[in-house]
Amino acid sequence: MEFKDYYKVMGVARDATEAQIKQAYRKLARKYHPDVSKEKDAEARFKEVGEAYEVLKSPEKRAAYDQLGQHRPGEDFRPPPNWDSGFEFSGSGQGNSAYSDFFDSLFGAQARSGRGRGEFHTGRGEDHHAKVLLDLDASLNGGPRTFTLQMPEIDDQGRLVSKERTLNVQVPKGILAGQQIRLAGQGAHAPGSGTPGDLYIEVEFQPHPLYRADGRDLSLELPVGPWEAALGATVKTPTPSGVVELKVPAGSRAGSKLRLRGRGIPASPPGDLYVVLQIALPAANDEKAKAAYAAFAAAFPFNPRAGLGV
Amino acid sequence: MPPTDDQALTGTIFDQSAILTIKDLSRMCNVEERHIVEFVEEGVLNVVEVRSEWHFTGDALRRARLAVRLERDLELNLAGVALALDLIEELQQLRRELEAKR
Numbered sequence: 314m315e316f317k318d319y320y321k322v323m324g325v326a327r328d329a330t331e332a333q334i335k336q337a338y339r340k341l342a343r344k345y346h347p348d349v350s351k352e353k354d355a356e357a358r359f360k361e362v363g364e365a366y367e368v369l370k371s372p373e374k375r376a377a378y379d380q381l382g383q384h385r386p387g388e389d390f391r392p393p394p395n396w397d398s399g400f401e402f403s404g405s406g407q408g409n410s411a412y413s414d415f416f417d418s419l420f421g422a423q424a425r426s427g428r429g430r431g432e433f434h435t436g437r438g439e440d441h442h443a444k445v446l447l448d449l450d451a452s453l454n455g456g457p458r459t460f461t462l463q464m465p466e467i468d469d470q471g472r473l474v475s476k477e478r479t480l481n482v483q484v485p486k487g488i489l490a491g492q493q494i495r496l497a498g499q500g501a502h503a504p505g506s507g508t509p510g511d512l513y514i515e516v517e518f519q520p521h522p523l524y525r526a527d528g529r530d531l532s533l534e535l536p537v538g539p540w541e542a543a544l545g546a547t548v549k550t551p552t553p554s555g556v557v558e559l560k561v562p563a564g565s566r567a568g569s570k571l572r573l574r575g576r577g578i579p580a581s582p583p584g585d586l587y588v589v590l591q592i593a594l595p596a597a598n599d600e601k602a603k604a605a606y607a608a609f610a611a612a613f614p615f616n617p618r619a620g621l622g623v
Numbered sequence: 624m625p626p627t628d629d630q631a632l633t634g635t636i637f638d639q640s641a642i643l644t645i646k647d648l649s650r651m652c653n654v655e656e657r658h659i660v661e662f663v664e665e666g667v668l669n670v671v672e673v674r675s676e677w678h679f680t681g682d683a684l685r686r687a688r689l690a691v692r693l694e695r696d697l698e699l700n701l702a703g704v705a706l707a708l709d710l711i712e713e714l715q716q717l718r719r720e721l722e723a724k725r
Contacts, residue, residue: 342697348689349711363696440651442688457631483631493681494634495641513637515685525723532723 316390317415319365319378327379331370338366364412374420381419390415438503438510445514447484449521452578453553455486460514482514487580489529490518523551529584531577536593537561542569552576552586559588567592641681648679652687662690665701667708 320327323337345352345359352358368374384390443462451458464478480499488494493513500510524531535550545563549556552573559571569590577584597603649656662668663677667690671678679687689711690704699707 339698346693346696348692349707359696481631483633485634485636488636489638491682491685493637493685495637495681496632496634499632513684514634520722527719527723 314390314414314418316384317361317365317413318384319368322361322365323369325369327383329369334366334369338362338370342366360412364416367412368416368420378419437508438501440510441500441512443512443514445516446519447488447516449518449524449526451484452486452488452516452518452526455484457481458484462514480512487578487583488516489578489580490516490526492516524553524586526578529578529580529582530587531584532587532589534591535559535588536591537565539592539594542566542590542592550588553579561590565590637681637684643679643681643684645677645679648684648687651684652691654691659687661701662687665705667701667705 320329323329323334323341325333325337329337341362342359344350345355345362347356347359350359368378441464443460443464445460445462447458458481460480460482462478462480463475480496482494482496485494493515496512496514498509499512502509518526524533531553533551535548537546537548540546541548541561542565543563545565546561547558548561550559554576557573557576559573561571567590571588571590573586573588575583576586595602597606643651645656645659649659652659659668663670668679668683668687670683671680686708690708693699693707694701694704697703697707
């Protein structure tokens with residue numbers, strides 16, 4: 314088991330006051346909170362900070378931890394027998410994140426608070442919540458997907474451990490980012506013969522090669538030739554429900570948006586597909602093409618930079 | 624082996640159409656009902672009143688759980704939670720728009 318230097322994790326001195334510890338925690342918690350942070354490893358860092366704070370904010374736990382003496386972080390460590398005699402731990406605080414073996418061996422899983430406090434005795438297992446990154450096609454077409462989730466579980470020794478769980482889920486067609494899939498009875502088992510809790514999976518989408526999702530609407534960048542934009546044309550465009558013929562009106566510009574009603578995510582009601590036009594220019598890499606560009610230039614008294622005053 | 628239809632668990636979308644009572648929400652977030660009332664009063668959660676009973680949507684569950692996490696982990700007060708939630712949503716919207724421009 315690795316020794317954890319909680320003072321180092323919090324970036325405070327060993328003689329830091331309670332106020333300094335609280336201040337350091339708040340600053341680090343804001344920085345690494347998984348709901349807010351863009352830092353890499355935010356979740357792991359946040360857990361580490363939460364664990365350190367759980368110990369250092371409690372005078373009893375801190376005193377017990379201090380008398381273990383100083384060890385190098387990561388050093389192989391076994392607490393001496395009866396090391397904690399004379400200390401009474403009352404839990405209050407973080408909960409629900411799996412603390413390190415180091416923490417559990419010192420304070421035991423029962424010191425882990427959050428569990429126990431305000432717990433409801435409904436005879437029903439706890440609900441579990443997870444987030445998954447889903448490919449957009451799963452929502453567009455529906456279908457089975459395999460998710461690997463980290464689930465907190467209480468093991469035989471009563472310790473909270475993180476267990477990997479693979480689930481095969483029929484993704485409902487039309488699910489949107491931020492929505493949850495509810496899997497009845499897939500949460501925690503209830504003590505005794507109660508009903509198990511439910512599992513809620515919150516969905517986010519991976520970037521899609523063609524479409525970008527915004528709520529129930531999708532957008533697609535569609536390249537058109539300059540003559541198609543200027544003169545109007547009927548062009549093929551992909552949509553989630555298949556290729557369609559799209560009428561590009563004469564006088565369209567780069568950035569013009571065409572709406573295909575009901576061709577977005579097949580939710581209820583279905584979203585729309587916004588086709589955003591982009592002008593693609595053919596390369597002038599032979600004599601014929603160069604002549605065509607020259608004739609094009611000669612045909613217009615056109616200053617593309619007129620709007621810039623030059 | 625790729626997953627096949629017959630062995631897959633079937634989920635339901637839990638969204639605006641799902642209806643939760645204050646009791647459900649309180650149990651699912653593991654906080655007292657009084658605290659849910661405070662969230663509503665602070666504008667953290669939207670509520671629909673049906674025959675003098677409060678109804679919440681599946682989306683409220685996501686918001687409420689996030690609010691509880693922020694409150695606990697960052698030791699924020701209610702006004703701070705409400706502000707943080709609004710800013711997080713605005714940030715997510717801006718990140719999506721930025722992603723789209725790339």
